[in-house]
Amino acid sequence: MIDIQFIRDNAELVAEKSKQKGYSVDIAQLITKDNQRRELLSQVEALRQQRNVLSNANKGEKPTAAQINSGKAIKEKLSLLEIELETIDADYYKLLRQVPNIPTASVPVGSSEDENVVIGTIGAPTKFDFEPKSHAEIGETKGWIDRDRAAKIAGSRFVYLKGSIVQLQFAIIQWVMSVLTDEEILKTIIEANNLKVSAKAFEPVLPPAIVKTDAYKATGRLNEDEVTYKLAGDDEQWLNASAEHSLCNMYMDEILPADTLPRRYIGYATSFRREAGTYGKDMEGIIRLHQFDKLEMEVFSSPETGEEEHKFLIAIQAYLVGKLGLPYRLLQKCTFDIGFPNASGWDVEVWVPSQNKYRETHSADFMTDYQARALKTRVKNDDGNIVFAHTNDATAFALGRIIAFIIENYQTSDGNVRIPEVLKTYMGGREIL
RNA sequence: GGAGAGGUGGCCGAGUGGUUGAAGGCGCUGCUCUCGAAAAGCAGUAUGCCCUUACGGGUAUCGAGGGUUCGAAUCCCUCCUUCUCCGCCA
DSSP, X not given: OOOHHHHHHOHHHHHHHHHHTTOOOOHHHHHHHHHHHHHHHHHHHHHHHHHHHHHHHTTTSOOOHHHHHHHHHHHHHHHHHHHHHHHHHHHHHHHHHTSOOOOOTTSOOOSSGGGOEEEEEXXXXXXXXXXXXXXXXXXXXXXXXXXXHHHHHHOTTOOEEOTHHHHHHHHHHHHHHXXXXXXXXXXXXXXXXXXXXXXXXXXXXXXXXXXXXXXXXXXXXXXXXXXXXXXXXXXXXEEOSSTHHHHTTTTTTOEEEGGGOOEEEEEEEEEEOOOTTOOGGGGSTTSSOSEEEEEEEEEEEOTTTHHHHHHHHHHHHHHHHHHTTOOEEEEEOOTTTSOTTOSEEEEEEEEETTXXXXXXXXXXXXXXXXXXXXXXXXXXXXXXXXXXXXXXXXXXXEHHHHHHHHHHHTBOTXXXXXXXXXXXXXXXXXXXX
């Protein structure tokens, strides 16, 4: 949610920025409801005051009939106004929640994903002196990916992953954990990118794979129609569509002392997505499945360091992909593409030989205080002031997809796949998958 | 899954219908005392929202939501959750 006071003071700006993100919001209507709400609220509170005065007047003694009658009169008036307030409240919050976050100044304005800006291209597209195969082809030949039997057991868009690539997945996990918990490595990334953040290590987390409705809604990421699976029965519970969805709400309704920030987490979770309406090349192999494993970074920080943490997470993503030896490019997403709760968003796209183009593997999302306001995650400063925290999340690796792209970029003419240098120690020193 | 007992402020803990936003203790902050510290004494110490330039005032919150009542932390209902025992299991 956005600060209502900010909307009152900057109605036109908010309307304009919402439009740039591709959302139409009736700010005028929101302001009207806000005024009505406050008017009614003061009436209700005045009545409640009368009620409190009356009931405090004769503590310990029996009230007179007259007192009871006037109490009853207040109660009747109050209940009518309270119902009215409830209705306006609902309208007000519904409108308020429709207002997306305001992009930061550096976000390019654009009206489609074509207007995302390529900030840098690192490494050249992999060259082969043979016709490269798709990861799906290689995976099937090697017996690494079995979609047919998974379809029989689980349905479409599930797989059995088998053999070496399973070990590869665990090698990636081990490597990422070792990088993100090593303050010396973090320091080198910070210095190389001229960032003003602490080198505090990330804490590894295995978060719940299931999220309750209220907690999920507060993240702003619950998408019932296209993404999120609801558990059967009466339980108000959903399957996690990303580790982020049970990480970002970890401190829901809490106030964090400023000197404990930033709090950085590296979460690992199996993620589930409906993927309604997707089609085409991405359906091949393991690029887009209903179930995949993901390493996700999440950072809670003070407002002062939120944007710098965002840059830090992007720098870490670049470090990780670079160390893996994959050709990639860095994309700053335009206003249209950054997403509803985002103030800024960047993607990493890795070169995919079989598709002859770069495909998204990572995204970094900076929410300013937008998500924290809905979650009521706050920071208590040393001077006692309380403000909303800033939240950042960023992919460390979406494992299915990154494995697919490693396979494609590291394939050899004899049909094998080399193991990236940084992962060899986690694969028993082997050279070939 | 079954049975029982709980959920009160940063923490412990009192409180079963009327100055209880909440005793008392701990912790924390400030002041007094001291060369300094400790001890002691005094004062302060939750969060949201509304009004207010400010000082301040109002209102709500005792796990969450609803109900009863002139009046609810206290009574009733539903849900969530913690602990203990049993069952089952990795």
